Amino acid sequence: MNVGYGSSLSVKELVQKIIAASGKKIRIEFDPNGPTIKTKLALNSERAKQIFGWTPTITLDQGIQSTIEWYRENIGAAA
Numbered sequence: 001m002n003v004g005y006g007s008s009l010s011v012k013e014l015v016q017k018i019i020a021a022s023g024k025k026i027r028i029e030f031d032p033n034g035p036t037i038k039t040k041l042a043l044n045s046e047r048a049k050q051i052f053g054w055t056p057t058i059t060l061d062q063g064i065q066s067t068i069e070w071y072r073e074n075i076g077a078a079a
Helices: 011-022 046-052 060-076
Strands: none
Touching: 011 060
């Protein structure tokens, strides 16, 4: 079952959150030759709640921070 944040955000917004959590100074560049289709997707976790009683216990920002910390502890040192 696919579950998610429950709200939509753009790829740009997600990348901005990841950059902010990383503490890095990274400039986002856009490829003007890339696709220009504006789409927004959001996964709804209501079915997981109905079937499994599951609800998110952390925010998107907490999940990003936790993922970055895990990466630094497990992969980043080896890279």
